[in-house]
Structures are given as structure tokens and as C-alpha cells.
Amino acid sequence: EPTPAALDLLARIRGQQGRLAEAEALWIRAAQLDPGNTDYAAGLRRIAQMQQRSLSRFPWSRAIGLLLLALLVAGSWLVVAKLSQFEGAMRGIAGQTESLECRIDQALETEPTQEPALTPALADAVRQLLQHDQDLKVFALTVDQMGLAVSLSGTVPNAALKQRAETLAKRVGGVSLVDSSGIFVTPPPLTSAVREAIRTDARTAELDIQVEQIGNGVRLAGMVPNVEARMAVEQVARAVPGVELVDAVDVRIEPQFTHYVVHTGDTLASIARRFYGDAVLWPIIYRANREKIADWNAIQPGLRLRIPLGEDRSAQ
Structure with missing residues (x-):
């Protein structure tokens, strides 16, 4: 069974929605459960007043005028009968409204000595x-x-x-x-805090990392030299208070290279043996310098080649 307070709250909502009959029924139930509460009786009075105002605003003269016009045009006695029924129904509604107010007043007068129920704080x-x-x-x-x-x-x-x-x-x-x-x-501002954390941490201070806030998380972007640096950036951002999610997909590991100037007698195979210890890895050097090498079997002395190292070498 709903409590009187819950019925009262629901009645107020129905009243604001214009559903007066439902609001009236809810307040009557609340008054029956807690007859000493004057708020419910006040709500019923407001319903009665709203119904009466709605009745008083009805354009009687215009409605009767239209019906009389229909009477003159049609010449039918039925129009007169309908008009009489309509007026009688409206008077009945007005009478019911007055009767409702009387019942409310009588209900309040029947138990004048009952103490109102105390609502806990x-x-x-x-x-x-x-x-x-x-x-x-x-x-x-x-x-x-x-x-x-x-x-x-x-x-x-x-x-x-x-x-x-x-x-x-x-x-x-x-x-x-x-x-x-x-x-x-409302998520707190995180962008400045994450940037400051990255700038002041020894592991990430030299890195150029962009920070963008998305809700309660941040998205990071930029280039780092290795996997360890990428993990450090993510850890620093995640440790900032208020950060619930870190997206580091756009933090990329920059390629690592060294350079070598071709000497007379050098081949891609001999250079691969020098740097990788295995002559069969010469295609790694070729792919990294494709735009410079016209003939992979005859490279020219003085040509400056990029030699992939570390993770970039394994990717090649």
C-alpha cells in the first residue's frame, strides 16, 4: 500500500499534468490514510477550484449563439432539446463541484480534535x-x-x-x-592536470604529448621513442585524480634509424652483414631507401643510407 506522502507527491504531479480527476482520487486516498494532514485537504480544494475556473472560462455565450444559429437555419426542435440538455449537464457539473467542496469542509469538521501526524525530519x-x-x-x-x-x-x-x-x-x-x-x-577539467603531470614526471618530461578530454577520460597523441615511454605516458595520465579512462592509441613509437655512407665495394648485403650480422637481411635496408636506390645490385659510393634499428627494423 503506498504511503500518504507518496500518494501526495503523485497527486501533485497529476495536478500539474492537468489530470485533475486522478489527482483528486489520490488525495482522497491520502486523506483516508492520514486524515489529520491538512495538506491533502488543501490539495482537494485546489482541484475543486481548478474545475470551477475551467467551468467559468467556458464560452457560454458563443456556444449558445452557435446553437441558436443552428436552430434558425435548421428550424428543428431537436436543437432546442440538445441545448437544454447541454445547459443541464453544465449546471450538474457546477453542482458537483460545490458538493465536493462541502464534503471536504465536512470531513475537516468531523474530527477537529485529532492531532496531525508528525513527519520525521x-x-x-x-x-x-x-x-x-x-x-x-x-x-x-x-x-x-x-x-x-x-x-x-x-x-x-x-x-x-x-x-x-x-x-x-x-x-x-x-x-x-x-x-x-x-x-x-559534470566531469572536472582534466586536460591541464594531465599535461602538467606529463611535464613534471622525469620519465615523460621531454615528450611532446597532446591531451584531449572526453568525458571523464583523456585521449593522448604524439610520438615516443619506445614502448617503455608509451607505457610511462599512459601510467602518468591514469594517475591524475578524476581520470577514469586513458586512450593512448594515437601515442605512436617513432622509427629508429642510423645512417651509413656507401664506400667503394659496398653492397646492400655487405652493409646488412655489418649492421645486422646477416647478409640476407639486405631487403630491410633497400625498403628503407627505395627512393634513393635505382639498382639494388649496384649502389653508388657516397650515397647516404638510412639503416633501420630496433623495433622499426623488426617491423620491416
């Missing part, structure tokens, strides 16, 4: 719980109470903290409903 209990939480106390979330329901509002840097605030509020005894839709997730 749930908002204070929830507020204290949030203020003592190590992760949430710095955000000063706002807590409002309506009956046995509480609503939370404010700003947190991630969805996990929003969920934590809602979970803590539900732990307070007596809370029947928690509305956390007023808590907005």
Missing part, C-alpha cells in the same frame, strides 16, 4: 549522512523533503557518485522515495 538525517561521506562531502548536495520522500540536487563529477548519494539517502529509516534527478554529472 528525514532531510536532516540524509544531509548529515552525505556530509560525513568522504567522497560526497565536498560537493554540498542539497536535500529537500516532501512527506516521506526526499529529493537530491547539485553537481558531481561522475555517475558513480550520483548513485552513491541516492544509495545513502535510501538507507535513512523512514525514507520511502528518493528523487536524484536534480543531481547533474
